[in-house]
Amino acid sequence: MPLLIAIDGPAASGKGTLARRLALHYGLPHLDTGLLYRAVALQMLDAGIDLGDRAEAGRVASNLVADQLADPRLRERAMGEAASRVSGIPEVRAALLSWQRRFAAGEAGAVLDGRDIGTVICPDARVKLFVTASPEERARRRHSELAGRGEETTLAAILADIRARDERDSSRSAAPLRAAEDAVRIDTTELDADEAFAVARDVVERAREH
Numbered sequence: 324m325p326l327l328i329a330i331d332g333p334a335a336s337g338k339g340t341l342a343r344r345l346a347l348h349y350g351l352p353h354l355d356t357g358l359l360y361r362a363v364a365l366q367m368l369d370a371g372i373d374l375g376d377r378a379e380a381g382r383v384a385s386n387l388v389a390d391q392l393a394d395p396r397l398r399e400r401a402m403g404e405a406a407s408r409v410s411g412i413p414e415v416r417a418a419l420l421s422w423q424r425r426f427a428a429g430e431a432g433a434v435l436d437g438r439d440i441g442t443v444i445c446p447d448a449r450v451k452l453f454v455t456a457s458p459e460e461r462a463r464r465r466h467s468e469l470a471g472r473g474e475e476t477t478l479a480a481i482l483a484d485i486r487a488r489d490e491r492d493s494s495r496s497a498a499p500l501r502a503a504e505d506a507v508r509i510d511t512t513e514l515d516a517d518e519a520f521a522v523a524r525d526v527v528e529r530a531r532e533h
């Protein structure tokens with residue numbers, strides 16, 4: 324049976340880093356699903372479309388192509404916010420669902436990370452992880468990441484972003500951020516990326532024995 328690993332969690336919890344490392348370790352393809360929502364937002368902003376325009380957002384999401392996921396602007400702070408706004412639009416989520424399902428259905432298995440992978444996209448995944456960390460620790464991580472890329476911000480502004488995004492992502496009606504009942508929670512507040520990987524690898528190994 325292919326090894327399918329679903330990883331969810333809030334912004335800057337370390338889910339992307341963990342997903343990349345597990346994918347490398349197990350030789351699996353990896354999809355950062357946040358990039359899909361970021362790309363929809365970027366296409367809309369570039370085309371001068373209002374981010375609240377549901378019909379247009381759905382159309383942009385349906386026409387998304389893989390090349391559009393490579394734009395370095397997708398990693399900017401403003402794009403996380405914009406992605407969070409369009410991600411509440413049911414037409415967008417519906418359009419991106421089949422893309423993600425196709426990726427997950429590959430014979431080799433896959434690792435997907437996002438907000439609703441264990442609950443909506445891959446409810447039958449063999450391994451489900453829910454990665455968390457305190458808002459303060461996540462703000463510190465995101466702040467130093469952005470500083471490393473030359474984007475000047477304050478820690479207070481990033482913490483405010485993170486809290487607002489947690490609230491919006493958790494309270495929306497379409498596929499809100501929440502842990503699947505059968506997900507294993509990993510709190511990385513006190514763990515570095517190596518330690519988080521070691522915990523996750525143990526979870527995967529246990530699942531593979533069954």
Ligand code: CDP
Nearest residue numbers: 333334335356357360406407410437438439
């Ligand atoms: O890396 P970070 O956690 O900051 O953001 P991301 O994973 O790139 O996601 C950006 C935004 O896209 C999130 O705040 C969510 O609103 C949305 N998203 C989602 O709704 N569902 C997913 N599976 C992935 C992202």
Ligand code: CDP
Nearest residue numbers: 335336337338339340464511514515516519
């Ligand atoms: O994908 P997500 O937004 O959840 O977070 P990320 O981009 O994987 O991680 C944000 C930052 O936290 C990166 O610079 C990581 O190196 C760092 N970090 C981590 O990923 N895991 C830890 N346990 C500790 C720090």
